[in-house]
Amino acid sequence: MRTTVARAALLVAALAASPAIAQSAPQDPQAEPAQGNAEIIVTAQFRSQKLQDVPIAITAVTGETLEQRGQTNLADLGTNAPNVTLRQSAASFGPAVVAYIRGVGQRDTNFALEPGVGLYIDDVYLPTMHGSLLNLVDLDRVEILRGPQGTLAGQNSIGGAIRLYSKKPSADTDGYVSATYGRFNRLELRGGANFTLAPDQLFARISGASVNKDGYITRYDYRCTHPGSTIPSTVTGKDCKLGTEGGKSYVAGRLALRWTPSSMITADIAVDVTRDNSEPGASTLLYVGRQAAPGVVLNGLATPTLPAYVLNGNLFGNATGSPYVSYSPFGNFAQDTFSNSPYINYENYTDTAPRDGSAPWSAPLKAALNTWGISGTLTADVSDNLQLTSITAYREFDGIYSTGDGSPFNPSLQANKVFNHQFSQELRASAKVGDIANITVGGYYFNKTSRYEARITLTTLAFLEEDTIPATTKAVFANADVSPIENLTILGGIRYTDQSKSFRYGRFGVPGSASGGAVPPSLAPLNGLVGKFSGSRVDYRAGVQYRFTPEIMGYAQFSTGFRGGGVNPRPFFPQQALPHDPEKLKAYEVGFKTDLFDRRMRLNTSAFINKYTDILVTVANCPITGAPAAPCSLPLNAGNATIKGFEAELALRPVDAFTIEASLAYLNFKYDSISAAAANSGIGREDRGQYISPWQWSLSAQYALDLGGAGTLTPRVDVSHIDSFNRNANNVDAVSGGRDIFGEIKGYTLVNARLAYATEDRDWEIALEGRNLTNKLYYADVFDNRGSTASVQGTPAEPRTWAVTLKRRF
Template sequence: MNLRNSRIALFVGVGLLSSTSAFAQAGPSAASPSDPAPQADTSGQAAAPAQSEGFEDIVVTAQRRSERLQEVPLAISAFTDRDIETRQINSTLDLVNYVPNLIGHNNTGLATANTYALRGLANTESISTFDPPVGTYIDDIYISRQAANNFQLFDVERVEVLRGPQGTLFGRNTTGGAINVVLRAPGETFGGYADASYGRYNRVQLRGSVDVPLAGGHLLTKISGYYVSADGYVHNEVTGQRLNGENSWGVRGAVRALLTDTVHWDLSADYIRARGSNLPNFYDPTTDRRVSFTPLRTDTPIGSSLVSSQLADNTLGNDARTYMLTSNLEVEAGDATINVITGYLHLYQEYITESFAGLNSGSVTFDGVNFLGGNRGTATPLVNDSWSRQFSQEIKVSGNAFNGLLTYVGGIYYIHEDNETNFANISIPLAGQPVVSGDRIMYNDTEAYAGYFQGDLHLTRQLTFTAGIRYTDEKKTIAFTPNDSPLPRSSAVNQPFDTQDLIDAGIPTELRSRVWTPRFALQYAFTPDINVFVSATRGFKSGGWNSRAYYATGAQAFRPETIWSFEGGLRSEFFGHRVRVNLTGFYYNDQDTQLPGGGFDPTTNTITYLTRNVADQRNYGLEAEISVNPIRRLNIFWSAGIQRASYHNINQLTLDQQDRCLSGIIVNNCNAGIITPTGDIAKPTRAPHFTSTLGANYSFDLGNRLSLQPSVNWNYTSGTWVATSNDPRGFQPAHSLFNAGLTLRSGSGWSLGVECNNCFDKTYITSFLIYPYLNNPGSWMVRARYEF
């Protein structure tokens, strides 16, 4: 589908949905005696029926204060706990099915890490010297590292996806946007839920939560947890093991102390151990199964004969352990509310990935996603131990002034992050001596201070002018220590180095950024249910180092990237809140775009990693989110995105690389970075011209307080590149996915359901490093739930 046809389809769809609903029903009707009884939520309180009259208001905190979704002049996709259940959103990665212009998948090798591309801005690198452009927040706490950002949504009140830069109120590393997860606070009455599921690949999933009020209702407590176990879906043809399984669990405790009528204190602690891998694998059409040929095992340590002593106990796979402490003290002081927000997060991760999957990469052949054959070859383990410790402190003030003329939010923010990464890259041939490209420890720290303020000046009852500004002062440092490796070097270039070697090479070991990120918006409300806005926002993403280098001069620093984004939008509801139409148009210019890349170097038989500023990236597009409630108990929704991204102002280093490629120096010049195999400038990755999700759910009243609720959705993504250099093997043609579910509910709190994700088991490409990385296969699950 080309861009012109995509636009036509989008606008025609808007018209059809709106006009159809106009004839369906002009407004809500009175509740009938046959309506299903209210369902109990996890706090034990009565919730609305599964299908209410019109659409409920969704309260969001996208501007760091509570507001109705329809009144916020931002591009936001918001999902309530009911949406999360109905649309089968089990983890943050499932959000990509429902957000316009959002593409996401597991990182190469790591199923605990999600890579997001929002409006074409992406990051496929999980190492700590490279920051993501889509920030993740849990209860107002920024999660710096994407190594464990694939959260299980087991006790969530709401998820908000903010599209576009959020540099004023959320700060650095949100050039693409932000994912804001709001966990459910302890309830005021005793209650909870228990949920048990079983599915494909012997997947067992258990979830539960209970609220217990104490001290006469002045101390509210909650404990919740989950457990997931699943067999691997990949057959290792060499060892006989199953790969890419999952075994994870987590527990969370939360307390809300109601100290006075105007003061309450929220405290929480959680621990999550997530074990899951995304090792490269191939779809074998002759056996209809996923296969791998790596000689490495999940139950055998790699050993001190191959890597330094601290890494010797690592096995194939990934194990991430996270604990997090949060505190939010809220004080209401007249027309102002003060929040003192504190967060501490500790992440430990160890893994081995194997990018060659035990094959000779030159012998592997494909027909699309179908594996045709390949010969056994060198294994290339990346062995990693890493620690990340993060502390943040924020004081936020929000409220109204001048008799409601000004609504504001402002504050000060501090974050400190320490990272230590011990990692080795080795090559193990079928016969002969293994070699090492690098075995070293990297230390990198970040310290940042910020102050921000945003005010909404209500010029008239209908017209509001918003202006905001944030100042960020950030310092990053880096240091290296080589490990004693038992192996010879893979080449004369790949030699041990330390921090002094970087200094001698002229590479800075400290980076400093001082950046202002303003925002301006103008909003006009024609009616309480129809408003339009225009905005201009600046954001930035931190600089860093090419820290996977095998020698000192390769660990080059790269600059921060900055973005100006311009948006215009419509927020509207019609016909008694039965039709909701939200449209957003955008254009941005992202300067000094940071691009990570990896490729095979045939001269050393190793993977070469390179991250640098390659060019400016521009993108423009249109996004639509439309919901219709044409008749009682029927919801229809459609989200769609159109975009066209391209590179401009190509960096001189990239132009020099292009010249070498065109002059016949192929290795590490052609088919590397953003230079295509033929020497052209590539198109940006993960920026499909058109994405669309169309879905519906209905509630059949069966009587006796029973209801049957089917749901279905169709997700379409047009063709897109996943290889940064536009390697032909890294193009994913247009594809469709279908998800469906059926739930039997009782007014007494129990429910039984069956669901499938990727119901027709579509196989497609999500990433590319040496070989295409494939999506997870389709899944089904049966579920029993009881709410009390």
Template sequence: MKSRINKVSGIAIAVATALTSNISIAQETTETANTGLERIEVTARKSVESLQEVPVAVTSISADELSEKGISVITEVQQFSPNTTLQSSRGTNSTITAFIRGVGQQDPLWGYEAGVGIYINDVYVARPQGAVLDLLDIERVEVLRGPQGTLYGKNTIGGAIKYVTKAMSGDGEFKIQGTVGSYGQKDLKLTGQFPLIEDKLFVGFGVASLERDGFGEFLISAIPGEDKENYNKDLTASRITLEYHATDDLFFSLNWDKTKDKSNSKGGYRLLPSILTDAPVPDSVFDSYTSLPTWNEVELEGISFTANWSVSDNTTLKYVYSARESYSPTNIDFDNTALQIFDVPAIYDDEQSTHELQLNNYGDNYKFVSGLYYYDGESCGQFQAILTVLGNTAFGAPGLTRETGGCSDSQSTAAYAQLSYDLSDKWSVTAGARYTKDKKQANVYNGLVFDVVYPESGWVSGYVRPDGQLVPTVLDAEDDWSKFTPRIGVEYQASDDLMFFTSFAQGFKSGTFNPRATTTEPAANPEDVDSFELGMKSEWLENRLRANVTLFSLDHKDRQYISVLPGATTADLNQRLGNIGSSEGQGVEAEFTYLATDNLMLSANIGYIDSSFKEVFDTDPVTGVQFDKSDRFSISNTPEYTYNLGANYTIESDIGDFILNASYYYRDDYVLFEEDSLLTQDGYGLANVSVKWYSTEGNWSASLHVKNLTDEEYMIGGYQFVAPQADGSYLPGLGGDNTLIGYFGDPRTVSLTVGYQF
């Protein structure tokens, strides 16, 4: 799987010496102070437009805002986008759980498709492993809410997150930034650019080393000499960009990036004491126990090449190629004890390549965007569910392992077009559509091994992996689907500062095979989301107050879901994937920015959603009768309401400007699982304060950030393998123990960052 990147990287280095560039995608621009709020430009519709002109619910956060608020990782962006959930997943720092308007994908296993698309510039990142991006050399982050199936394609039924890197100025620049903080935080970032050929060829780079001690520790570890830090951070990231401006109308870019996260695997917090060993509920939610190695790894590498040709004053042609791969060996101790009650060492191994050809044409009264797209991806993996205690007691064997693995290969081709046409000075219409053809081939091997089996030799000291495949292939199949996803809208420009819009949009999440299959079974069909929006983009009080409001409703059909089937013992991991039913949601999103004085800016964003399952169909395994169990289901990772209240104040002085930021972010209660969830996080609020200083000359800066000021404890993930009883007790689940586990967000942290640029 490394061969594709290595081969392309070699070509890239050769090409880079002659030409390359990073396409300049719209930057935010600031008008003079007297004009009020800054004009914000976005590329939500794959063309440069003002935020206030785009009939889409989108939040844009600039590089300056990210820096001044101390936002260092993409999951923190959820605080500034209504009805948005971006969390680190359960076992690692780098795997993302993303939901927008109640639509997403919780399970990060290979083969499953996302509900929220993640993009680095124009490149789609298909897998959640490594998608918790640290913000290095970034221009802005855009959050597009609602289905984006026309312009962005499949797997954006909830929305899309766009990570936009900085374009180069062509001048020589260098910046160094260091951070120290709580829990031994030590970060170092270097970014810069310089011309190789004046006005023609530029090179840019960024490197980062991010380290932090654990928020907690593994109180007991069965592996002697293992690092016992829990929730620590040990990450390095690098990026190189080359730009070549061949002529005024033609330029090229080549980008390479690599990230390596060697942070420990995260241990969960036992919400119930173990009934099989000495593992009581720890005093700290960041403490845990484990019988697995604590090491973990997420390694990502990718390149992209872009060519942009201005055919004429109103026509551009763009080509984008990308190749990405990731490799993640990981240790997940589901039971979080020092016994092998329910241990799951795993490997994720993915690669993808994409091609996109885009033709844009603009006239006095229209904008036309069109393109062709091709995606080819292979997502592979394996996990071993080790249940040694159960193996000894139930079977008299040295151990018991359920070994599961396989690959899911996908090819997707699409053609899309969207036209925005002005009917008059006030009325305009938008119409677009995308046709997608998906093909997927999958194989799964799954079976029981009466031994303790790890993915590779040397996984634990002295372990040698048996040769050959230990379990049978249970599924080897392929299927294909085609989808037509339209978008239609009407806009009314009541005045220069006031626009109303309404739209209908559709998106789909690709069909997929069950990566945990225990027998041959058909693929689950694609999911569909139909969405209606009614919105307003407005500016008031001579451009000092911005108010953007969107009302929405969505119908989420053919939802894919894993159902657990009964077996002879709790070791039977029989699971079935199917389209179980549908859900719906209605809500509102409001974003306000008010420039109260030239130095004081106030902001508020509010999200509300009423979402629920309409129907969930299952079949009684005894009678074969179908029944509706929607009363047992809830929309996960989706608070009924969220809000963020913020203030930004500038103090001008003889030694420079001080920017003071304060915000309060609130999330209502939410469940972690759809079916019979035992894990509910009560509503909580996060208070954050920051101050950033810019020197008079503009080359020095320093900032102090305090996050989660009141040290709130809040759950962002978990596992539940117990059965609650009427008397409040629990029956043990898989592995024979009380496995009810929570993972938590960051505690209070304080950090100081100093930067110098020249």
């Protein structure tokens, strides 16, 4: 592996260096290119800069490129960004994304746990993973910043930041409306337009989207398809279909105003509303039951040997004769040919015979979210060298989602309600000191209150839950870059953060149950209990940047970051209500940014080593004195690790009409030490990091064929690959060295394509797109619930799809 990495690093260095020798004449880096790759302006360092001038590993994508790739939600962005994992989370966590950058992130959507990757919309921080599966509507650009961003963002972000920037109102004529129809009855309407309300002073932009699409997982009633079964039926008549999963139904709108009363002042106000009434996320049952295998124990549970069946390279399919169903609370429902498909689900979201003796109940068939927010950004140019910025925002959302175990019997069923409201205020002063320095100082305040309500049925427990989680962050920061001599810049930043949060547990019995609605005995001591966390920390950044030639810039930096501590949000016994400490990161990075051959070849590379301390993981085995080991879902600090890797991004434009884009990433994770708590839960130094894909790459090609006065025909192909990775913290057996197949998401390669025709004036465009053209069966995530229901659910991604889009620009 070391040889492979070394060779790859030499190849990247050679690609970066050799073309520089061939340059005939230096170019002015401030001049706009007449040809070659277009400039992308980013604001990662609190001011507008060209992407190639910023000493940070950034993937910047314009709204136009997102459209060409057919990327419509946040999870799509991880396909082309190196060492970035963005994927739809398991249905058990609601409408959310799993977000990791360089192996640092968060998969659990509970409000008590902070995201490891910061998410921003127009510089307003979103503090929860729940509701983060954002729709990409009317965006100007996306910036994905890799590495700690403590001194360069409103909220500290240990792994990196994803910043979405909407189009701003202006006097420019920039309007469009588009309509899309595709497989699964996909129907989308999108549009946006500028309006001048007062010439030279007041402008507005209105944008919106409406999306409806059927689900791609079909839910069947098991009794209807198997008349001899004793499982109760929930349908009547001959139609055995109960519905679908994975369907989308939402509308979103945004109104933005820009007021420029003078050349020195700009005020932006934006209001957005989303009403999402989508179906539950796609989920199918992969495994049920367990069978002991000598010498193989993972997560404290006996792990079966590999089954004899394989479907499309995935461990799934007809379970007849499989050891996975030798012990099953669901009977033999998995042992039939009818269920031999990942796109069939027998789950009915109904508990017809609750174990606690209460009446049958059904969970809402939704993954719904209502959200709205308002923000105001005021920018004042006090002088040519001093700018003041204020960003004030309020946001709130409420949602409902349900989840089960994927079986017809539903020994595990949950109905969840979530609420969150937040206020944030950021103030910045940015000064330019001649041509020597750029300095920014600022302060940040953030306050949120979240609430989580649920009815939860497990194989051993049934209860109602109502938790409240208030949290506050206060911070001050400073960032500077100083150029003592030509071409050399010294970088520095510092941040002080003070955090406080609490978690109030609410545990109640189910009315009408055999216990008379009393709280289950194991949960009673938790009701009313309050856990608290508070702490402060100083983070900093130091680096150097040097422009070797007008075409080549290099940088090196050291930075730190952290993710706040807290308490276990899901204790099933009082002994599990344990705190955890913050996790911390020290990051070392070097990189090069190049624009070569008259800017026809852009190659950006970076290499890094991260020292990760007190890594926060969630385990399903709690060997705690006085409490059973299961059920368990305990966050704990697992120990320290080293993460290292490299990234390369290429944009090649050999001729004006032909564009090639590529990315390559390598990531390696190794534990340096294991904490006592993690060791007691079965984690060892042999385990791999969560959501760590060793290799990841993408390749895209697009050619704009000029048809003369008849317009332009543009074919495009996108290919991407990601290696296998693990979602469980305990994923390698210490004795046998065997991997945990239950928590492993298999690697896959995807092929997408698009063919677009535009009229000569580009006023009209029609495009045909196909996604997952090879019809690859792959899983976006899995939910390993062996600790409480002896089952594992998968989140299958969409099969092959097609769509046609008609767009009118004006």
